Amino acid sequence: MRHKFVKTKNVKNLITMMNNLQNRPEGVPGMGLVFGEPGLGKTYAITWWALQNDAVLIRSTNLMSARWLLEELVHELGEIPYTKYSDLFNQVIDQLIKRPRIIIVDETDYLTIDSRAVETLRDIHDRTDVPIVLVGMGTAERRLQRYKHLYDRISEIVKFEPFSKQDLHQIIDELSEVEITDCAKKLMQIHTNRFRQIVKIINKVEQLAKSNGLSSIDEITLKEVLRNDTDNDENIEK
Numbered sequence: 001m002r003h004k005f006v007k008t009k010n011v012k013n014l015i016t017m018m019n020n021l022q023n024r025p026e027g028v029p030g031m032g033l034v035f036g037e038p039g040l041g042k043t044y045a046i047t048w049w050a051l052q053n054d055a056v057l058i059r060s061t062n063l064m065s066a067r068w069l070l071e072e073l074v075h076e077l078g079e080i081p082y083t084k085y086s087d088l089f090n091q092v093i094d095q096l097i098k099r100p101r102i103i104i105v106d107e108t109d110y111l112t113i114d115s116r117a118v119e120t121l122r123d124i125h126d127r128t129d130v131p132i133v134l135v136g137m138g139t140a141e142r143r144l145q146r147y148k149h150l151y152d153r154i155s156e157i158v159k160f161e162p163f164s165k166q167d168l169h170q171i172i173d174e175l176s177e178v179e180i181t182d183c184a185k186k187l188m189q190i191h192t193n194r195f196r197q198i199v200k201i202i203n204k205v206e207q208l209a210k211s212n213g214l215s216s217i218d219e220i221t222l223k224e225v226l227r228n229d230t231d232n233d234e235n236i237e238k
Contacts, residue, residue, distance in 0.1 A: 001203055006174050008167040010036075010160045011045045017156045018049060018102070021131040029153035030131040031122075035140040036160030039194030045160075046104050046135055055102040060109075066116040073103070073124075089120070096128040108136040112143040122150040162193045171195070176202045178209040179216035187219050191226055201225065 007015075014034060021030050036042055050057040056076045058069070070088040074081040077095040082088050096103075103124070111117040125132045134144065134154075141159075145151050163171070168189050172180050180188075180202075192198060204225050205217050214221070 001199070001206060002175050002177060004174050005048050006171050008041070008163065008170060010041060010158070010163075010167075011048075013158045014045050014049065017158045018053070018131075018133070020156050021133070022102070024155065029125070029155045030129060031125055031150070031153040032131065032133040032156040032158070033141060033144065033154050034133060034135045034158045034160065035138060037138045037162075039196055040160040040162065041195035042135055042160050043106055044195060046106060046133070050102075050104055053102065055104050057104045057106065060105060060107040060111050062110055063113070064110055064117060065114055066120045069111070069117050069120060077101075089123070092124060093127050096124070096130050100128065100130045103130060103132045104135065105132070106135045108134040109140055109143060112140075112146070115147065118144070118147050118150055122147075122153060125153060163189075163195075163198075165189060168193075168198070171198055172202065175199065176206065178206050178214065180205065180222070181216060181218045183219040184217050184222040187222055187226075 005011075017032055017034070021032050024030055034042055034046065047057065049055065056073065058072050058076060060069070067085055067088065070085070070092055071081045073092050074088060074095075077092065079091060079095060082091055103121075105111065105121065111121075121132055121134070124130075134140065136143070141157070144154070169185055172185055172188070188198065188201060192201070201222075205222065208214065208221070208225060209217060217225075
């Protein structure tokens with residue numbers, strides 16, 4: 001499989017959002033929201049963007065507190081965390097003022113459990129004016145709407161949608177090192193619309209082609225691949 005980042009429509013919308021946040025007019029708030037159902041490539045996309053643009057990427061975890069969040073931010077900013085909560089907060093502020101960087105917080109849904117964690121992100125944005133992008137599941141927008149002061153600062157929203165036919169063909173054509181026929185692509189679109197699953201199928205197809213000396217994969221061969229994928233038997237087109 002080719003090691004390549006595929007710029008689907010969702011990714012292009014994300015890039016546009018990031019550019020808008022970085023180049024927003026004075027006075028426009030700089031918080032963004034990326035949300036959508038699992039498996040659509042959100043984490044894949046934001047990780048790529050963070051690496052390309054030297055952003056700070058934090059992945060929230062279950063029961064993450066405001067203090068824990070600040071400690072993670074300090075670590076990512078290259079500092080050793082102080083002990084006191086107030087010192088931690090000021091440490092983050094000082095580092096971001098010295099060297100502004102976009103902050104991306106993945107799995108934001110976990111933070112909505114603790115209002116202090118969410119409000120801390122708002123305070124960091126207000127004190128530094130650095131863009132902060134929150135990334136979550138399909139219910140993330142509704143959850144964040146409970147925090148009016150924070151939600152009012154979200155000026156850019158991107159919802160990751162299921163892949164279109166064009167997206168799916170692009171993913172397959174750019175990643176697969178073996179040809180997959182249009183009929184097989186159509187079958188794959190019926191079978192799944194999740195990025196991780198698409199990549200998994202491409203990997204299986206390539207292994208099959210290599211072991212059997214095949215130059216291309218057609219619909220019949222792909223059906224066999226899907227039928228042998230016991231984790232997904234319920235989705236196979238019989």
